[in-house]
Amino acid sequence: MALANKYRPNSFSEVIGQENTVIALRNIIKNQSFHNGYIFSGTRGVGKTTLGRLFAKALNCTNYDVEKGETCNVCNNCVEVQKNSHLDLIEIDAASRTGVDDMRELLDSVQYRPSQGKYKVYLIDEVHMLSSQSFNAMLKTLEEPPGHVIFMLATTEANKIPKTIVSRCLQFNLKLVSDELIAENLKRVFTNEEVTTDDKSVDLLVELAKGSVRDSLTLADQAISHCDGNLTEPEISKLHGVLDISSTTKLFEAIFENSVDDVINEIRRYKSLDVNYDILFDRALSFLHSKMIDGLLSDEESAQDLHLYYQFFTNGLIDAKQTGNKRDCFDIAVLRCLTFSEDSKNSLKKKAQIS
Numbered sequence: 376m377a378l379a380n381k382y383r384p385n386s387f388s389e390v391i392g393q394e395n396t397v398i399a400l401r402n403i404i405k406n407q408s409f410h411n412g413y414i415f416s417g418t419r420g421v422g423k424t425t426l427g428r429l430f431a432k433a434l435n436c437t438n439y440d441v442e443k444g445e446t447c448n449v450c451n452n453c454v455e456v457q458k459n460s461h462l463d464l465i466e467i468d469a470a471s472r473t474g475v476d477d478m479r480e481l482l483d484s485v486q487y488r489p490s491q492g493k494y495k496v497y498l499i500d501e502v503h504m505l506s507s508q509s510f511n512a513m514l515k516t517l518e519e520p521p522g523h524v525i526f527m528l529a530t531t532e533a534n535k536i537p538k539t540i541v542s543r544c545l546q547f548n549l550k551l552v553s554d555e556l557i558a559e560n561l562k563r564v565f566t567n568e569e570v571t572t573d574d575k576s577v578d579l580l581v582e583l584a585k586g587s588v589r590d591s592l593t594l595a596d597q598a599i600s601h602c603d604g605n606l607t608e609p610e611i612s613k614l615h616g617v618l619d620i621s622s623t624t625k626l627f628e629a630i631f632e633n634s635v636d637d638v639i640n641e642i643r644r645y646k647s648l649d650v651n652y653d654i655l656f657d658r659a660l661s662f663l664h665s666k667m668i669d670g671l672l673s674d675e676e677s678a679q680d681l682h683l684y685y686q687f688f689t690n691g692l693i694d695a696k697q698t699g700n701k702r703d704c705f706d707i708a709v710l711r712c713l714t715f716s717e718d719s720k721n722s723l724k725k726k727a728q729i730s
């Protein structure tokens with residue numbers, strides 16, 4: 376079984392890094408004050424559908440503990456939700472059912488009473504994919520749903536949901552999960568799974584996961600099979616094309632010194648090693664960011680230069696996402712820095728000559 380499924384939270388207390396949302400959901404159940412719909416928005420793998428399912432389970436759990444804010448996980452309703460077979464938790468993937476006919480069919484079933492539990496929950500994943508007719512059809516029901524119906528909408532792109540829908544729902548914007556919490560969770564999983572790790576391998580998996588608990592577990596799965604249960608940082612680096620962190624420093628030293636040959640050699644080396652450009656972009660940005668914050672500027676690099684370099688890399692990253700060609704976009708960001716360094720040094724020289 377995939378780790379991401381095996382370690383999916385079974386109760387609110389097991390949810391990682393979304394305390395505010397968990398507190399709010401517990402209060403909603405405690406006070407029995409429901410909105411017509413709930414939106415769970417946030418990037419992939421931070422717990423949108425997990426929270427939706429837990430909320431649905433809590434709403435229907437026969438022995439829900441209001442004080443602790445926890446489901447019993449043993450009543451029929453809990454068990455069926457956990458097995459993904461509860462008749463009153465209707466999960467729809469909007470990406471595959473965007474059409475208005477699908478939506479009408481779904482809305483027709485809204486009027487019928489729940490068959491097992493107290494509430495009928497419609498959990499619509501990737502809801503922003505619905506057509507505008509589908510949203511319109513949904514709007515009428517969302518305005519006045521029967522008392523036994525609750526809509527939960529999960530999305531990675533909340534800005535694409537019509538305002539008329541958003542204004543009728545309570546929105547939870549889920550955060551990226553902190554590196555510390557992801558590391559803690561991975562260590563717990565590795566202990567449980569009897570997987571051994573060296574010091575840096577967990578840090579590297581955390582860096583690759585970028586705030587997503589699910590991604591961290593998927594990466595852990597890959598690493599476990601690649602390293603045969605004994606995780607080492609060099610092996611995981613090799614698996615994901617990640618270079619030693621010092622190579623980013625080396626690249627920028629060459630840029631700051633305007634050493635064209637060294638820069639070109641470095642980007643050629645990246646190409647030959649088939650490196651992970653997502654990580655290179657991240658590290659370049661975080662290197663420049665800390666340089667700017669620390670203010671530890673040598674005479675060579677001005678704050679203005681660093682701001683510009685930062686801009687070159689953020690623009691490069693946007694281009695990379697649009698074109699899908701990360702390597703070219705990274706190289707071009709580097710070359711822009713170099714061209715700029717040269718220009719600024721030339722103009723300094725000119726100024727010096729004039730004066």
Ligand SMILES: [Zn+2]
Pocket residue numbers: 435436437438439446447448449450451452453454
């Ligand atoms: Zn229960």
